[in-house]
Amino acid sequence: MLDAKAYYQRLLEYEKEIRKVTDFVPEVAIVLGSGLGDFAKNLEVEAVIDYGDLEGFPVSTAPGHAGQYIFGTLNGVKMVCMKGRIHYYEGYDMSEVVLPLRLMRVLGAKTVIITNAVGCMNENFSVGSFMVSRDCIASFVPSPLIGPNIDEFGPRFPDMSEIYDRETIDKVLRIGRETGLEVHEGVFIQLTGPQYETASEIRMYKALGADCCGMSSAVEAITAAHMGMKVCGISCITNMCTGISKTKLSGEEVIEVGNRVSGDFEILIKELVRNL
Numbered sequence: 001m002l003d004a005k006a007y008y009q010r011l012l013e014y015e016k017e018i019r020k021v022t023d024f025v026p027e028v029a030i031v032l033g034s035g036l037g038d039f040a041k042n043l044e045v046e047a048v049i050d051y052g053d054l055e056g057f058p059v060s061t062a063p064g065h066a067g068q069y070i071f072g073t074l075n076g077v078k079m080v081c082m083k084g085r086i087h088y089y090e091g092y093d094m095s096e097v098v099l100p101l102r103l104m105r106v107l108g109a110k111t112v113i114i115t116n117a118v119g120c121m122n123e124n125f126s127v128g129s130f131m132v133s134r135d136c137i138a139s140f141v142p143s144p145l146i147g148p149n150i151d152e153f154g155p156r157f158p159d160m161s162e163i164y165d166r167e168t169i170d171k172v173l174r175i176g177r178e179t180g181l182e183v184h185e186g187v188f189i190q191l192t193g194p195q196y197e198t199a200s201e202i203r204m205y206k207a208l209g210a211d212c213c214g215m216s217s218a219v220e221a222i223t224a225a226h227m228g229m230k231v232c233g234i235s236c237i238t239n240m241c242t243g244i245s246k247t248k249l250s251g252e253e254v255i256e257v258g259n260r261v262s263g264d265f266e267i268l269i270k271e272l273v274r275n276l
Contacts, residue, residue, distance in 0.1 A: 002146075004148035004149065011102055015103065018069070021047050024071045026107060027110065028078070028079045028112070029101070029105075029109035030080075030114075031112065031113070031115060031116075031220060032081055032085075033217075036117070036262060039081065040072070040081045042074055043072030045072040049069040049071075057099070059086075060090075067084040070083055074273050075274045080104050085220070087216055088192055097144065098220060105153070105224070111230040112220075112230070113272065114221055114232065115233075115235070116236070117254045121202050121206045121212065124184075125212070125237055126182065127257060128260070130235065130236055131183070131186045131188070131211060131235045132183060133221070133233035133235065134166075134187065136218040137205075137208060141219060143222065153227045154228060163225045163231055168230065168231075169232070172232065181268055187211050188218060189205050189214075189218070193215035194215065196249045202243050236257070236258055238253065238258055239254065
Protein backbone atom coordinates (compact mmCIF):
# COMPACT_ATOMS: atom_id res chain seq x y z
CA MET A 1 0.00 0.00 0.00
CA LEU A 2 1.15 3.52 -0.76
CA ASP A 3 2.90 5.25 2.13
CA ALA A 4 1.51 8.75 1.65
CA LYS A 5 4.04 10.41 3.95
CA ALA A 6 7.03 8.75 2.27
CA TYR A 7 5.61 9.47 -1.19
CA TYR A 8 5.16 13.17 -0.44
CA GLN A 9 8.64 13.35 1.10
CA ARG A 10 10.02 11.76 -2.08
CA LEU A 11 8.45 14.56 -4.12
CA LEU A 12 10.05 17.14 -1.86
CA GLU A 13 13.42 15.44 -2.34
CA TYR A 14 12.99 15.58 -6.12
CA GLU A 15 12.10 19.27 -5.81
CA LYS A 16 15.29 19.81 -3.82
CA GLU A 17 17.37 18.04 -6.50
CA ILE A 18 15.83 20.16 -9.28
CA ARG A 19 16.40 23.35 -7.28
CA LYS A 20 20.12 22.54 -7.32
CA VAL A 21 19.95 22.98 -11.10
CA THR A 22 17.38 25.78 -11.44
CA ASP A 23 15.27 28.04 -9.23
CA PHE A 24 12.79 28.54 -12.10
CA VAL A 25 9.18 28.46 -10.81
CA PRO A 26 6.66 27.52 -13.54
CA GLU A 27 3.15 28.94 -13.69
CA VAL A 28 1.89 26.49 -16.33
CA ALA A 29 2.67 22.81 -16.86
CA ILE A 30 2.17 21.00 -20.14
CA VAL A 31 2.23 17.25 -20.75
CA LEU A 32 3.37 16.52 -24.31
CA GLY A 33 1.89 13.40 -25.89
CA SER A 34 3.05 11.01 -28.61
CA GLY A 35 4.51 12.78 -31.63
CA LEU A 36 4.04 16.19 -30.00
CA GLY A 37 7.31 16.52 -28.09
CA ASP A 38 8.88 19.07 -30.45
CA PHE A 39 6.66 21.79 -29.01
CA ALA A 40 9.34 22.44 -26.40
CA LYS A 41 11.53 24.07 -29.06
CA ASN A 42 9.22 27.12 -28.85
CA LEU A 43 10.39 27.87 -25.32
CA GLU A 44 13.19 30.15 -24.23
CA VAL A 45 14.78 27.29 -22.32
CA GLU A 46 16.09 27.83 -18.81
CA ALA A 47 16.91 24.23 -17.84
CA VAL A 48 16.44 20.60 -18.87
CA ILE A 49 16.18 17.76 -16.35
CA ASP A 50 16.24 14.12 -17.51
CA TYR A 51 13.98 11.80 -15.52
CA GLY A 52 16.97 9.48 -15.23
CA ASP A 53 18.86 12.17 -13.30
CA LEU A 54 16.39 11.82 -10.42
CA GLU A 55 17.06 8.68 -8.39
CA GLY A 56 14.19 6.19 -8.50
CA PHE A 57 12.12 8.38 -10.81
CA PRO A 58 9.88 6.47 -13.28
CA VAL A 59 11.36 6.47 -16.78
CA SER A 60 9.40 6.64 -20.05
CA THR A 61 9.75 3.56 -22.24
CA ALA A 62 7.11 4.38 -24.88
CA PRO A 63 8.28 5.39 -28.39
CA GLY A 64 8.27 9.15 -28.90
CA HIS A 65 8.51 9.93 -25.16
CA ALA A 66 11.92 11.42 -24.31
CA GLY A 67 11.55 11.55 -20.54
CA GLN A 68 12.53 15.12 -19.69
CA TYR A 69 11.34 18.19 -17.84
CA ILE A 70 12.01 21.31 -19.90
CA PHE A 71 11.75 24.65 -18.08
CA GLY A 72 11.33 27.82 -20.08
CA THR A 73 9.29 30.85 -21.04
CA LEU A 74 6.72 31.23 -23.81
CA ASN A 75 5.06 34.59 -24.48
CA GLY A 76 6.24 35.72 -21.06
CA VAL A 77 4.60 32.72 -19.34
CA LYS A 78 6.84 30.52 -17.22
CA MET A 79 6.28 26.89 -18.19
CA VAL A 80 7.50 23.39 -17.49
CA CYS A 81 7.06 20.84 -20.27
CA MET A 82 6.82 17.16 -19.45
CA LYS A 83 8.38 15.74 -22.60
CA GLY A 84 7.31 12.13 -22.34
CA ARG A 85 4.80 10.71 -19.88
CA ILE A 86 4.60 7.50 -17.90
CA HIS A 87 1.89 5.01 -18.96
CA TYR A 88 0.10 2.42 -16.83
CA TYR A 89 0.74 -0.21 -19.53
CA GLU A 90 4.49 0.16 -18.97
CA GLY A 91 4.01 -1.75 -15.72
CA TYR A 92 4.16 1.10 -13.22
CA ASP A 93 1.78 1.49 -10.30
CA MET A 94 -0.71 4.28 -10.88
CA SER A 95 0.92 6.34 -8.12
CA GLU A 96 4.13 6.29 -10.22
CA VAL A 97 2.26 7.12 -13.42
CA VAL A 98 1.05 10.43 -11.97
CA LEU A 99 4.19 11.21 -9.96
CA PRO A 100 5.73 13.45 -12.69
CA LEU A 101 2.56 15.54 -12.78
CA ARG A 102 2.45 15.84 -9.00
CA LEU A 103 6.05 17.02 -9.02
CA MET A 104 5.18 19.82 -11.46
CA ARG A 105 2.55 21.01 -8.97
CA VAL A 106 5.12 20.86 -6.14
CA LEU A 107 7.44 22.95 -8.34
CA GLY A 108 4.79 25.67 -8.55
CA ALA A 109 2.56 25.06 -11.59
CA LYS A 110 -1.12 25.86 -10.99
CA THR A 111 -2.44 25.25 -14.50
CA VAL A 112 -1.84 22.15 -16.62
CA ILE A 113 -2.42 21.49 -20.31
CA ILE A 114 -2.60 17.74 -20.89
CA THR A 115 -2.09 16.66 -24.50
CA ASN A 116 -2.26 13.25 -26.12
CA ALA A 117 -2.66 11.35 -29.35
CA VAL A 118 -6.02 9.59 -29.58
CA GLY A 119 -8.13 7.25 -31.59
CA CYS A 120 -11.52 8.63 -32.57
CA MET A 121 -14.91 6.93 -32.53
CA ASN A 122 -16.94 10.04 -33.38
CA GLU A 123 -17.31 9.91 -37.15
CA ASN A 124 -18.03 13.65 -37.27
CA PHE A 125 -14.40 14.29 -36.29
CA SER A 126 -11.50 13.81 -38.71
CA VAL A 127 -7.92 12.55 -38.50
CA GLY A 128 -5.51 15.45 -37.97
CA SER A 129 -8.05 17.57 -36.10
CA PHE A 130 -8.15 18.29 -32.37
CA MET A 131 -10.54 17.69 -29.49
CA VAL A 132 -10.66 19.68 -26.25
CA SER A 133 -12.07 17.57 -23.41
CA ARG A 134 -15.17 18.70 -21.59
CA ASP A 135 -15.20 15.50 -19.49
CA CYS A 136 -13.55 12.09 -19.24
CA ILE A 137 -14.29 8.47 -18.38
CA ALA A 138 -11.68 6.71 -16.26
CA SER A 139 -13.73 3.78 -14.98
CA PHE A 140 -11.62 1.22 -16.88
CA VAL A 141 -8.33 2.09 -15.16
CA PRO A 142 -7.41 2.26 -11.44
CA SER A 143 -7.98 5.61 -9.78
CA PRO A 144 -4.73 7.53 -9.14
CA LEU A 145 -6.17 8.46 -5.74
CA ILE A 146 -6.43 4.88 -4.40
CA GLY A 147 -4.55 4.42 -1.14
CA PRO A 148 -4.01 6.80 1.78
CA ASN A 149 -4.89 10.35 0.83
CA ILE A 150 -2.07 12.86 0.45
CA ASP A 151 -3.63 15.65 2.48
CA GLU A 152 -1.08 18.20 1.27
CA PHE A 153 -2.63 17.91 -2.20
CA GLY A 154 -6.36 17.72 -1.60
CA PRO A 155 -9.35 16.11 0.15
CA ARG A 156 -10.04 12.39 0.51
CA PHE A 157 -13.17 12.61 -1.65
CA PRO A 158 -12.56 15.32 -4.27
CA ASP A 159 -15.39 16.60 -6.44
CA MET A 160 -15.04 15.76 -10.14
CA SER A 161 -18.08 17.62 -11.52
CA GLU A 162 -15.82 19.95 -13.51
CA ILE A 163 -12.39 18.38 -14.02
CA TYR A 164 -11.73 20.53 -17.09
CA ASP A 165 -11.95 24.31 -16.76
CA ARG A 166 -14.92 25.60 -18.79
CA GLU A 167 -13.41 29.01 -19.45
CA THR A 168 -10.28 27.40 -20.92
CA ILE A 169 -12.38 25.06 -23.08
CA ASP A 170 -14.14 28.07 -24.57
CA LYS A 171 -10.79 29.75 -25.24
CA VAL A 172 -9.51 26.68 -27.13
CA LEU A 173 -12.67 26.52 -29.24
CA ARG A 174 -12.42 30.25 -30.01
CA ILE A 175 -8.76 29.92 -30.98
CA GLY A 176 -9.72 27.08 -33.32
CA ARG A 177 -12.27 29.30 -35.04
CA GLU A 178 -9.90 32.26 -35.29
CA THR A 179 -6.97 30.24 -36.66
CA GLY A 180 -9.00 28.02 -38.97
CA LEU A 181 -8.01 24.85 -37.10
CA GLU A 182 -10.55 22.06 -36.74
CA VAL A 183 -11.18 21.83 -32.98
CA HIS A 184 -14.02 19.81 -31.46
CA GLU A 185 -15.34 19.50 -27.93
CA GLY A 186 -15.94 16.03 -26.56
CA VAL A 187 -15.50 13.27 -24.00
CA PHE A 188 -12.24 11.34 -23.62
CA ILE A 189 -12.03 7.78 -22.28
CA GLN A 190 -8.83 6.27 -20.91
CA LEU A 191 -8.11 2.57 -21.37
CA THR A 192 -5.15 0.54 -20.15
CA GLY A 193 -3.59 -0.55 -23.46
CA PRO A 194 -1.11 -1.43 -24.75
CA GLN A 195 -3.29 -3.30 -27.24
CA TYR A 196 -5.64 -1.25 -29.38
CA GLU A 197 -9.34 -1.68 -28.73
CA THR A 198 -11.54 -4.23 -30.48
CA ALA A 199 -14.44 -3.13 -32.65
CA SER A 200 -16.90 -4.44 -30.03
CA GLU A 201 -15.19 -2.45 -27.29
CA ILE A 202 -15.34 0.69 -29.41
CA ARG A 203 -19.08 0.23 -29.89
CA MET A 204 -19.45 -0.06 -26.09
CA TYR A 205 -17.34 3.05 -25.37
CA LYS A 206 -19.26 4.99 -27.99
CA ALA A 207 -22.52 3.96 -26.31
CA LEU A 208 -21.13 5.27 -23.02
CA GLY A 209 -20.73 8.71 -24.59
CA ALA A 210 -17.03 8.76 -25.43
CA ASP A 211 -15.75 10.54 -28.55
CA CYS A 212 -12.04 9.66 -28.39
CA CYS A 213 -9.91 7.14 -26.53
CA GLY A 214 -6.31 6.79 -25.41
CA MET A 215 -3.97 5.10 -22.94
CA SER A 216 -3.23 8.09 -20.67
CA SER A 217 -4.42 11.54 -19.60
CA ALA A 218 -7.66 10.96 -17.66
CA VAL A 219 -5.78 9.83 -14.55
CA GLU A 220 -3.50 12.86 -14.92
CA ALA A 221 -6.54 15.14 -15.15
CA ILE A 222 -8.07 13.57 -12.03
CA THR A 223 -4.78 13.95 -10.17
CA ALA A 224 -4.45 17.59 -11.22
CA ALA A 225 -8.05 18.35 -10.22
CA HIS A 226 -7.42 16.74 -6.82
CA MET A 227 -4.46 19.12 -6.37
CA GLY A 228 -6.59 22.16 -7.24
CA MET A 229 -4.99 22.80 -10.62
CA LYS A 230 -6.81 24.38 -13.55
CA VAL A 231 -6.94 21.60 -16.17
CA CYS A 232 -7.17 21.67 -19.96
CA GLY A 233 -7.09 18.50 -22.05
CA ILE A 234 -6.31 18.68 -25.78
CA SER A 235 -6.17 15.60 -27.99
CA CYS A 236 -4.67 15.22 -31.44
CA ILE A 237 -6.80 12.76 -33.42
CA THR A 238 -4.27 10.50 -35.14
CA ASN A 239 -6.57 7.68 -36.30
CA MET A 240 -10.12 6.45 -36.39
CA CYS A 241 -10.80 3.53 -34.06
CA THR A 242 -11.05 -0.16 -34.88
CA GLY A 243 -14.28 -0.93 -36.71
CA ILE A 244 -14.31 2.58 -38.16
CA SER A 245 -10.81 2.76 -39.64
CA LYS A 246 -10.39 0.98 -42.96
CA THR A 247 -6.81 0.01 -42.08
CA LYS A 248 -5.13 -1.82 -39.22
CA LEU A 249 -3.82 0.40 -36.43
CA SER A 250 -0.16 0.90 -35.58
CA GLY A 251 1.96 2.98 -33.23
CA GLU A 252 3.94 4.25 -36.20
CA GLU A 253 0.78 5.79 -37.67
CA VAL A 254 0.08 7.61 -34.40
CA ILE A 255 3.54 9.17 -34.32
CA GLU A 256 3.50 9.96 -38.06
CA VAL A 257 0.20 11.85 -37.90
CA GLY A 258 1.27 13.59 -34.69
CA ASN A 259 4.42 14.80 -36.42
CA ARG A 260 2.47 15.86 -39.52
CA VAL A 261 0.09 18.11 -37.58
CA SER A 262 2.63 19.28 -34.99
CA GLY A 263 2.68 22.75 -36.59
CA ASP A 264 -1.08 23.12 -36.08
CA PHE A 265 -0.72 21.84 -32.53
CA GLU A 266 1.96 24.42 -31.80
CA ILE A 267 -0.25 27.22 -33.09
CA LEU A 268 -3.11 26.04 -30.88
CA ILE A 269 -1.01 25.74 -27.72
CA LYS A 270 0.94 28.96 -28.26
CA GLU A 271 -2.30 30.90 -28.71
CA LEU A 272 -3.79 29.23 -25.65
CA VAL A 273 -0.79 30.10 -23.49
CA ARG A 274 -0.98 33.68 -24.79
CA ASN A 275 -4.62 33.84 -23.66
CA LEU A 276 -4.35 32.15 -20.28
